[in-house]
Amino acid sequence: MADPQLKEKVTELIAENPVLLFMKGTPEMPRCGFSMRVVQVLDSMDVEYGAVDVLPALQPLREVTAEISDWQTFPQLYVNGELVGGADIVEEMAESGELAEALGVEQPAAAPQAAAPGQSPPLQIE
Amino acid sequence: MVDLAELKAMIEAALPGASVEMSDETGDGNHLRAEVRASQFEGLSRIDQHRLVKAAVKERFDDGTIHALSVKTEVAG
Numbered sequence: 269m270a271d272p273q274l275k276e277k278v279t280e281l282i283a284e285n286p287v288l289l290f291m292k293g294t295p296e297m298p299r300c301g302f303s304m305r306v307v308q309v310l311d312s313m314d315v316e317y318g319a320v321d322v323l324p325a326l327q328p329l330r331e332v333t334a335e336i337s338d339w340q341t342f343p344q345l346y347v348n349g350e351l352v353g354g355a356d357i358v359e360e361m362a363e364s365g366e367l368a369e370a371l372g373v374e375q376p377a378a379a380p381q382a383a384a385p386g387q388s389p390p391l392q393i394e
Numbered sequence: 395m396v397d398l399a400e401l402k403a404m405i406e407a408a409l410p411g412a413s414v415e416m417s418d419e420t421g422d423g424n425h426l427r428a429e430v431r432a433s434q435f436e437g438l439s440r441i442d443q444h445r446l447v448k449a450a451v452k453e454r455f456d457d458g459t460i461h462a463l464s465v466k467t468e469v470a471g
Contacts (some may be wrong), residue, residue: 331423338445339441339445341462352440352441352442353440353444354464356444356464356466357440357441357444360440360466361440
C-alpha cells in the first residue's frame with residue numbers, strides 16, 4: 269500500500285509538469301544507464317522537462333507508481349499526465365517519430381546531440 | 395536460476411499465437427530481453443503492449459528470479 273501523501277504529491281507533479289521524468293539521479297548526473305538514455309533522448313528533442321530523482325525514496329515511489337500507472341521500474345517518462353514508458357519505449361518512439369509527435373516538437377534531424385543547456389532544475393519530493 | 399524457456403512459455407501462454415524470442419545478453423541473467431510479436435498488440439499503445447508482456451512473467455519478478463526485462467514489441471499483422 270503506497271503512502272497516501274507521497275501518492276498525492278506524485279499525482280500533483282505529474283499533473284503540473286507536461287513532460288516529467290522520474291529517474292535515478294539527475295539529468296546532469298544520471299545514476300543509471302537507462303535513465304541516462306532517456307535524458308539523452310529528451311535533450312535531443314529540445315523540450316523542457318521536469319525531472320525527479322527517485323533514489324532518495326526508491327521503494328516508496330515504486331509502490332506509488334505501481335498504483336498510479338501499474339509500472340514499478342524507473343525511469344518513467346510522463347507526457348501530459350500519461351505514462352509513455354521507460355528507456356526501451358522512449359528510444360523506440362524517438363526513432364519512429366512518435367515521441368516528437370507526443371511532445372509536440374519537431375523530430376530532430378540526426379542522432380541525439382550533446383546535452384542542451386537550459387533544462388529545468390530537478391524537482392524535489394518533500 | 396533464470397529459465398529462458400520458461401519465461402518464453404509464460405509469455406506465449408499469455409499471448410496465444412505470439413512469437414517470442416528470449417535472450418540473455420550478458421549471460422548472467424541480469425540483462426534479459428524479450429522480443430515479442432503478437433496480434434494482440436494491435437491498437438494498443440507501446441506501454442500497454444509492454445504491460446501485457448511484463449504481466450505474463452510477473453510471477454518471476456515477484457519471486458525475485460528476474461529483476462529486469464528489456465522488452466521489444468511488434469504488432470503481428
